[in-house]
Amino acid sequence: MVKSGTQQAGSTAPPGGPPGGPAEDPFLEQARRADAADPLAGFRDEFVIADPAAVYLDGNSLGRLPRTTRDRLHEAVDAWGGDLIDGWRRWLPLSREIGDLVAGIVGAEPGEVVLSDSTGVNLYKLAVAALDARPGRDVIVTDDDNFPTDRYILDGIAAARGLTVHQITVDPDEGLRTSDVAAALDERVALVCLSHVAYRSGAVTDLAQVTAAAHRHGALVLWDLCHSAGAVPVELSSAGVDLAVGCTYKYLNGGPGSPAFLYVRRELQARLRQPIWGWFGQSDQFAMGPAYRPVPAIERFLVGTPPVLAAYAAQEGIRLTAAAGIGAIAAKARGLTAYAQQLADAWLVPLGFRVASPASLERRGAHLALHHPAAWQVCQAAKSVGVIPDFRTPQRLRLGFPPLYTRYVDLHTGLSRLRDAVAAGRHLEFPETADGPT
Known part of the structure; x- marks a missing residue:
């Protein structure tokens, strides 16, 4: 069984500080540093990851399968x-x-x-x-x-x-x-x-x-x-x-x-x-x-x-x-949502998104909601590029970050794919409303 390491008390953001420095993609460097310092990193290996290329951001609807x-x-x-x-x-x-x-x-x-x-x-x-x-x-x-x-x-x-x-x-x-x-x-x-x-x-x-x-x-x-x-x-x-x-x-x-x-x-x-x-x-x-x-x-x-x-x-x-311990899990959840909001502010807000969750890290759980006027279409476009969120009315994209198996680099990959799909107008290729389960 994987054992949890020690999480710094009060940690609310991924290690490494704000993006910056000479790296070509400072957000990616920030994610890699956070993953390297993550005391829960080993727990990801305890789950079945059938498609490593897919970014699963819907564990707040259905969690992954533990190997045991x-x-x-x-x-x-x-x-x-x-x-x-x-x-x-x-x-x-x-x-x-x-x-x-x-x-x-x-x-x-x-x-x-x-x-x-x-x-x-x-x-x-x-x-x-x-x-x-x-x-x-x-x-x-x-x-x-x-x-x-x-x-x-x-x-x-x-x-x-x-x-x-x-x-x-x-x-x-x-x-x-x-x-x-x-x-x-x-x-x-x-x-x-x-x-x-x-x-x-x-x-x-x-x-x-x-x-x-x-x-x-x-x-x-x-x-x-x-x-x-x-x-x-x-x-x-x-x-x-x-x-x-x-x-x-x-x-x-x-x-x-x-x-x-x-x-x-x-x-x-x-x-x-x-x-x-x-x-x-x-x-x-x-x-x-x-x-x-x-x-x-x-x-x-x-x-x-x-x-x-x-x-x-x-x-x-x-x-x-x-x-893993709920203390370490909650600390990582705060770090993941903080990092996701950084990416959303930098990449998605200019494309018409709005963060639809409380601004305070202490007032939100392990998922983040994004409002977009075409959220249903955006959700389908995300799935078409290997990102799996879910949709909730009215016009919300819900992104879940279960800490036991979600990495910071997953958020970087997932939100960059989402950004690129919406910037290219791929969401407009899908129907405006759902015709079945969401």
């Missing part, structure tokens, strides 16, 4: 073939074991995180449990730039229960401010449900301050960590966070459809009862008793049979993140 995952899945399949039903002796503890591994990445304690279901299902379970714990309150607070699934689920719960969803209006580039949330709080609010890192812009919301503000009004807080787990420090325990959910297929490299995780603060676990009463959340589940008596621990938030093979895949990606 294939072997681990082969072992799991062989165990299934050999052990058959006896395999459950090793499979039953997986959800808790992997949850404890995630806990170390998101600043939680062992026994506060469990691998379970999808992010959306977990969000539903925890939101309903939180609302039941705040009877007499009839308002849910979220924001209009929160991920669509989160908003849809909250709207569905509110419609079924006769509640009101208050959506805070957010600047889609700058993200949510603590003052915006504070202004929406009163004694009617039961639940505040927000994303820690905005899926569109990468803007980071102050998790600790927002949680404290909600608690002052007696509300519970549920955080979506999909774009922060494995990318930025979260620190759930120290912030006093009540509830959280997150996926494992982005920065945690668990693979397509890998199961999600949920977090419940230990003091709340025995007091909350989630709405989907399944036998994996039942005390003495194999007694097959007539009545539901939930486990007085994190397992009470489980429902049914876990996806064992997918859980093994998730475990391998999570192990790599845990080995």
Whole structure:
């Protein structure tokens, strides 16, 4: 296993200082110096890079495949073939074991995180449990730039229960401010449900301050960590966070459809009862008793049979993140986004682009959004020259920089190709709108 080196505290830019000097391409020299000094450089070799010529800037949608995952899945399949039903002796503890591994990445304690279901299902379970714990309150607070699934689920719960969803209006580039949330709080609010890192812009919301503000009004807080787990420090325990959910297929490299995780603060676990009463959340589940008596621990938030093979895949990606350490990962993420913005300012802004993420490095995650009036066409042109970003409305190109396998030279190559394609008008060769998945 590759071990992380020591990252200088507070590092927010690649080593080597601003571009300059006699080099023919000072930006390239800057990237090479940064890569040479990168304590996480060896982790790139832990991933499958099928096409080294392609520049993959979409790991914030789907992470790369860890090399060990294939072997681990082969072992799991062989165990299934050999052990058959006896395999459950090793499979039953997986959800808790992997949850404890995630806990170390998101600043939680062992026994506060469990691998379970999808992010959306977990969000539903925890939101309903939180609302039941705040009877007499009839308002849910979220924001209009929160991920669509989160908003849809909250709207569905509110419609079924006769509640009101208050959506805070957010600047889609700058993200949510603590003052915006504070202004929406009163004694009617039961639940505040927000994303820690905005899926569109990468803007980071102050998790600790927002949680404290909600608690002052007696509300519970549920955080979506999909774009922060494995990318930025979260620190759930120290912030006093009540509830959280997150996926494992982005920065945690668990693979397509890998199961999600949920977090419940230990003091709340025995007091909350989630709405989907399944036998994996039942005390003495194999007694097959007539009545539901939930486990007085994190397992009470489980429902049914876990996806064992997918859980093994998730475990391998999570192990790599845990080995690297979230401090070093977050420091490199800041360096990568700082370097990408340098290139964007120098090369892309003159071509009609605008950085659509917060200017402060401390207020953005591990991806950068660029606005362009023809962003969909630009996205297709980028793919045609071997650069893989993704598109988000309205007219955003989203560039993801997962620190475990993204190099500074990748950003130089990718953004120079993008610059050249747009300067040559290649994007105008593509349709103006999408006719399928983006």
